Amino acid sequence: MNRIKADLLVIGAGSGGLSVASGVAQMGARVVLLERREMGGDCLNYGCVPSKALIASAARARQVATAAEFGVNVSGVEIDYARVKDRVAEVIATIAPHDSQARFESLGVTVFREEGRFVSDREVVAGDHHITARRIVIATGSRPLVPHIPGLEDTPYLTNETLFAMRDRPEHLLIIGGGPIGLEMAQAHVRLGSRVTVLETAHALGKEDRDAAALILDSLRAEGVDIHEYTSATRVGGTTGAIWVETNTDHRFECSHLLIAAGRKPNTEALDLAKAGIDFDKTGIAVDGGLRTSNRRVYAIGDVTGGMQFTHVAGYHAGIIIRSALFGLPAKTRSDHIPRATYTDPELAQIGLTEEDAKHQYADRLEVVKFAYSGNDRATATGKTDGWIKIMVVKGRPVGVTIVGADAGEIINLWALVLANGYKISHLAGMVSPYPTVGEISKRVAGNYFAPRLFDNKMVKYVVRAVQTLLP
Ligand SMILES: Cc1cc2nc3c(=O)[nH]c(=O)nc-3n(C[C@H](O)[C@H](O)[C@H](O)COP(=O)(O)OP(=O)(O)OC[C@H]3O[C@@H](n4cnc5c(N)ncnc54)[C@H](O)[C@@H]3O)c2cc1C
Numbered sequence: 001m002n003r004i005k006a007d008l009l010v011i012g013a014g015s016g017g018l019s020v021a022s023g024v025a026q027m028g029a030r031v032v033l034l035e036r037r038e039m040g041g042d043c044l045n046y047g048c049v050p051s052k053a054l055i056a057s058a059a060r061a062r063q064v065a066t067a068a069e070f071g072v073n074v075s076g077v078e079i080d081y082a083r084v085k086d087r088v089a090e091v092i093a094t095i096a097p098h099d100s101q102a103r104f105e106s107l108g109v110t111v112f113r114e115e116g117r118f119v120s121d122r123e124v125v126a127g128d129h130h131i132t133a134r135r136i137v138i139a140t141g142s143r144p145l146v147p148h149i150p151g152l153e154d155t156p157y158l159t160n161e162t163l164f165a166m167r168d169r170p171e172h173l174l175i176i177g178g179g180p181i182g183l184e185m186a187q188a189h190v191r192l193g194s195r196v197t198v199l200e201t202a203h204a205l206g207k208e209d210r211d212a213a214a215l216i217l218d219s220l221r222a223e224g225v226d227i228h229e230y231t232s233a234t235r236v237g238g239t240t241g242a243i244w245v246e247t248n249t250d251h252r253f254e255c256s257h258l259l260i261a262a263g264r265k266p267n268t269e270a271l272d273l274a275k276a277g278i279d280f281d282k283t284g285i286a287v288d289g290g291l292r293t294s295n296r297r298v299y300a301i302g303d304v305t306g307g308m309q310f311t312h313v314a315g316y317h318a319g320i321i322i323r324s325a326l327f328g329l330p331a332k333t334r335s336d337h338i339p340r341a342t343y344t345d346p347e348l349a350q351i352g353l354t355e356e357d358a359k360h361q362y363a364d365r366l367e368v369v370k371f372a373y374s375g376n377d378r379a380t381a382t383g384k385t386d387g388w389i390k391i392m393v394v395k396g397r398p399v400g401v402t403i404v405g406a407d408a409g410e411i412i413n414l415w416a417l418v419l420a421n422g423y424k425i426s427h428l429a430g431m432v433s434p435y436p437t438v439g440e441i442s443k444r445v446a447g448n449y450f451a452p453r454l455f456d457n458k459m460v461k462y463v464v465r466a467v468q469t470l471l472p
């Protein structure tokens with residue numbers, strides 16, 4: 001056994017683990033990093049990066065298919081699915097060096113490509129290495145949750161871990177799960193020429209504002225995605241190319257390929273957490289506000305904690321624990337300023353509370369203000385008038401923002417700054433946006449918040465009239 005002592009041991013080289021390892025190593029601490037599969041974790045290899053690269057090809061296909069509306073006639077269009085997948089692989093390969101073992105070693109991190117498991121409260125074994133560390137960070141992420149459906153274990157199915165490597169276009173892709181993964185992949189595939197069916201046990205995009213989710217579902221249906229809500233698979237069977245799915249609605253669906261996108265499961269099994277006295281359940285490792293586990297020497301960050309499962313959240317967690325583990329400074333997470341976006345077309349972005357949650361929390365004190373994309377000149381010029389922005393405001397400060405429409409994921413950035421710093425709506429009213437940009441919708445919704453105060457106010461009207469009579 002190779003015995004090693006470290007200031008910090010990081011288990012998992014995905015979005016969270018890499019951010020901690022690079023930050024801590026560059027500040028001079030001795031860091032050991034373990035990774036059992038690919039450097040870069042889910043986001044780079046099977047998640048954000050390949051999905052957004054695939055969506056980019058699909059968006060091109062859609063632009064071409066709708067080009068005639070813009071006076072551009074295109075003929076002879078063909079989708080080369082294998083080339084689309086080559087491009088997905090190229091995008092991953094372009095980003096991979098940033099997350100590579102070589103780069104991390106050059107930063108001074110000791111990297112072992114092994115699976116880690118606890119043998120005591122501060123010792124971890126990984127292959128032939130026995131590591132004792134002052135502090136340990138668990139950043140082992142999550143994997144696809146495969147629901148128990150009779151027949152599934154004998155039926156070929158895809159998950160996000162296998163979909164992006166597949167080079168033959170599915171003729172008919174049936175997706176189980178209408179969350180962000182299911183719907184992003186549904187739209188991408190219908191645009192790339194597959195038939196697509198989605199089965200969803202409850203509401204699709206069930207965590208989102210209902211009206212915003214409805215707009216996304218309408219758009220996907222208009223493009224040909226067949227979406228069935230409140231529909232659960234009761235039995236599946238068949239072979240690749242000829243799969244069938246029976247449902248609680250007495251339907252029998254036939255498809256060529258099955259994709260499971262039914263949520264995530266934390267990667268805790270291999271860790272032997274009981275040996276380190278770390279509490280966990282099926283949703284993930286339990287952490288306090290400072291991301292410490294029930295073992296005070298051990299932190300857990302990112303997807304494995306079972307909270308908001310996004311790359312930027314794993315990165316945010318990394319920043320919190322660097323502060324605490326290196327400098328011993330108190331650090332606490334918050335979630336009211338964390339944005340999220342689903343990259344369908346139109347996109348759906350959310351930060352803070354949805355209208356429903358804000359009503360529940362603030363009742364009569366809540367003001368909700370909306371502005372439609374159809375009132376934005378750039379959206380009209382580009383033919384992207386579907387959608388709106390909605391702000392939830394309490395005493396002049398936004399407590400939540402929902403945007404559904406073109407570039408919603410970009411536009412929410414401004415609101416992330418506003419909510420992170422507790423700015424008021426008046427800060428936005430004072431901002432000048434370049435014309436014509438879709439981003440002007442943020443300024444216009446802030447204007448709509450003030451308009452009734454200004455234009456429906458008797459006192460303002462009285463003062464204006466009085467001043468006008470006095471002016472020369
Ligand atoms: C299809 C898809 C699309 C997504 N799109 C987006 C998006 O657009 N935007 C966004 O913000 N998020 C997106 N996500 C979510 C995002 O990928 C995750 O939130 C993020 O990767 C979590 O980072 P992490 O560090 O917690 O875990 P991961 O990135 O999963 O990294 C964990 C690493 O730990 C390793 N590991 C596990 N156990 C051990 C062990 N015992 N020893 C050693 N190594 C171990 C794993 O192999 C893995 O490499 C998407 C996810 C999927 C599946």
Ligand SMILES: NC(=O)c1ccc[n+]([C@@H]2O[C@H](COP(=O)([O-])OP(=O)(O)OC[C@H]3O[C@@H](n4cnc5c(N)ncnc54)[C@H](O)[C@@H]3O)[C@@H](O)[C@H]2O)c1
Pocket residue numbers: 147176177178179180181182184199200201202203204205206231232233261262263264308309310340341342343
């Ligand atoms: N754009 C992004 O940032 C992005 C994109 C993809 C994924 N992600 C992250 O990955 C996480 C996982 O995504 P996801 O879409 O797999 O999970 P999810 O939990 O958000 O959605 C899964 C959906 O599947 C449904 N479902 C569960 N079991 C089912 C069954 N047996 N039959 C039919 N439907 C079933 C659920 O009701 C739910 O609506 C997301 O929550 C998000 O954090 C983010």
